[in-house]
Amino acid sequence: MPTSTHTENSSRRAESQQDAFATAWAEWHDAHERRRADPHGFLAVTHLHWLGAEPARLDGVPGTWRVEDDAVRLVLGPGESLQRDGRELNPDGGATVEFGPIAERDGINLTAGDTVVELAKRGGEYIVRPRHPENPLLREYRGTPAYAPDPAFAVEGTFVPFAEPRATTVGAAVEGIQHVYEAPGEVRFRLGNRELALTAFNGHAPGSLSVLFTDQTSGKTTYAANRSLTIAAPAPDGTVSLDFNRAVNLPCAYTDLATCPLPPAENRLPVPVEAGEKTPTERQDA
Structure with missing residues (x-):
């Protein structure tokens, strides 16, 4: 039976891990905000x-x-x-x-x-x-609100490549145009008690992936049209890490002068992802 000291030590370790997780997220988000507020961004x-x-x-x-x-x-x-x-x-x-x-x-x-x-x-x-x-x-930009970082939304998944990369056509924030992306496969993962999957596009960094998605918070606490999550290159066995705390808004969440892609239909998650960036204040007030 655990002793009181053992329980206290375990609690302190858990708090320390949570603090480290929150600190790493804050540093990441501060850097992301600085890039977003670039004088010519x-x-x-x-x-x-x-x-x-x-x-x-x-x-x-x-x-x-x-x-x-x-x-x-x-x-x-x-x-x-x-x-x-x-x-x-x-x-x-x-x-x-x-x-x-x-x-x-x-x-x-x-x-x-x-x-x-x-x-x-x-x-x-x-x-x-x-x-x-x-x-x-x-x-006038003063930053983007976000959910408090929660380790429950940082999960492992598996990248499953398609037999051949698929050309995937998606809509855009601007009416009348479409975007075509190459989708090399899908990312399968578990969130809460649900087995889920997202079609993935190639990311900017070599081997990395990018997913566009909506979820049950979209149009409520998060931007209605889309959010984006970058995923580091899969391990040799296909293992990937998805940290939805680092889900971000695309430019169309802030301005009508953007041509952002919309998620493919299959990337509408049937669960609330209460993590990552929320609807920008400017859009809340609109």
Whole structure:
């Protein structure tokens, strides 16, 4: 039978582990918030322009823009300055510059004074998004609420690869476009007393995975459209770690000038995931 001292030691160890878990989460989330509040991050986006075949001048951006043969043609007039990697693109006061073709979900950054001009392709279309550090959304940002870290939502799972990677089409936060991702497999795991699975896309880091999901908190305490979770590369036996305390909002949770993907239909979890980031205050007040 456990002694009082043994019980007290066990309790102290459990508290120490919980404290360490909470500290690691706080450090991670603080770093994530700093990246989110970058002077030229997505909170700094002032406009979302969709380019077409007709020449157009764009608010917040110098020049006249149009798309031709899957490339973007830009005409800069006298007094209009735009730089790429520190090189002036209009040194003589009247230049025509061509960019592309640009791959889907890829892009380049140009600069015009304090503005970073993002030129990218989303849903098969070219977009231009100027980002300015004085954008009110960025200036007024005060952080994102989140659930208190809970080890119960940090679970192990298994990555099960598909026989062949599957091209998976999902909707977007912007009507009229779709995103296509390669899904190498699914992640199976247990949360509470439920056996669950999520279709996984390839992550940014080599071998890593990314899942988009909604759950029974979506539209209540968490953002309705989606949340995202990054999963480190699976172990040789397929074991993965899912820490839903590190589930984060995508840009569309903060601004209508984002083109974020929506989760595939099978990634709507039938349980509440009371962990990770909640609905941003700006959206709560809207």
